[in-house]
Amino acid sequence: MRYVPLVLSCLLLAAHHSRAGETGLIGLWLTVPLALLLRRRWADLALQTVLVAGAAEWMLTLRNFVVAYESMGKPAGRMTLILGAVALFTLLSAALLSTKGRRRRLPADDPWGAGLAAFLLAGVLLVTVQLVTDPAGILLERFLVAGGWWEGAVLAFYAGWLADRLREPRRIKQLRPRVWLVFSMVFFTQLLLGLAGVEKLLMTGKLHLPVPALIAVGPLFRGGGLFMAILFAVSVLVLGPAWCSWLCYIGAWDDRAARARRRPATLPRWRTPARLGILAVVMAVAFALGRLGVSSVTAGWLAAGFGLVGVGIMAVWSRRSGHMVHCTLWCPMGWLATRLGKVSPWRMRIAESCTDCGACTPACRYDALYPADVLARVPGEACTLCGDCVSRCPTASIEYRLPKVDPTRARMVFFVIVAAWHAVYLGVARL
Secondary structure: OOOHHHHHHHHHHHHHHHOOOOHHHHHHHHHHHHHHHHOOHHHHHHHHHHHHHHHHHHHHHHHHHHHHHHHOOOOOHHHHHHHHHHHHHHHHHHHHHHOHHHHHOOOOOOOOHHHHHHHHHHHHHHHHHHHHOOOOOOHHHHOOOOHHHHHHHHHHHHHHHHHHHOOOHHHHHHHHHHHHHHHHHHHHHHHHHHHOOOHHHOOOOOOOOOOOOHHHHHHHHHOOOOHHHHHHHHHHHHHHHHHHHHHOOOHHHHHHHHOOOOOOOOOOOOHHHHHHHHHHHHHHHHHHHHHOOOOHHHHHHHHHHHHHHHHHHHHHHHHHHOOOHHHHHHOHHHHHHHHHHHHOOOEEEEOOOOOOOOOOHHHOOOOOOOHHHHHHOOOOOOOOOOOHHHHHOOOOOEEEEEOOEOHHHHHHHHHHHHHHHHHHHHHHOOO
């Protein structure tokens, strides 16, 4: 019975928004009670936050009514009493989630900080996108009135769920490739539907090739258009090179290809200088093409060819070597992410408790944990902070480091930010 007031509060809010034809907000209030099925304390606290927002909506509506009634010279006492009571009822329905009866239904060991923090961080970022971007930055807003609010709420709860799951190190290696692959599948599904004629799925209504290198070389060719480059730089500043292991729409496929081999082989020593050489050549060619006045069509075909070569590297070299060769050699953004990532405060270190057992080496698909790297107690330059090695270390010696923060807490903070950023990208990263 404690859930009846909550459901009734949500139904009243859905009916309220139906008067304005705000389909997305109707969907939000009809589905948000499903968060109860998560049976986690962080989810209950997040649901309480949403209900407080619902109560605030009633108070804003009351203010608007009072202003309208006063302008017409009509008394607003009865309206104030009704809507004030509804707002109070909404708050009370939220408070019922904090009763001992509800808590007894939750797991005994139920830390809530990571999940709630990721929910709130993702929510703030998505609300900002919803309020600021024009055209709509959240996809569902383009199909339903106020649909961005519904999608934003779903993604915020998804961020909370993901951060809560990532609290346990052993789950990182299994969970990260799966959610990363889902992210990439959503991205490319939008691309295919956009090509099929659903232009609302494309951010600008125009096709942009899904080649990560264009983030850097596109502005060199065009002499402008820095949006994606700025977004990439901000992401790297916040998360370091984890852009490559959580947010890149191509990397998930290289990851899948590399996992075809159970234990990675050794890549040639010339990989590192070749990586830098590819970056220099690609950027120089893009700059030269732009200054020579080469058409966008011709440049597009060249970029497509570069991307197809990368796909071939995934299909052949990554599968055979067990390493993500596309990401660690061919893609210029990989080098930029690992180098610019040095500006970020996040680091991965190997504690002195390490026994040099070698369990972490086959877990790394980024060519960053050879025995020499383990002996040096620092992963190689290609490390993307993915965390797969953390799942495999039997002595918990591989740690995320943040200045003046305990390693365990640093890992939790890192994955809170990763989960929130990943959820936001899932909602707004479109071509």
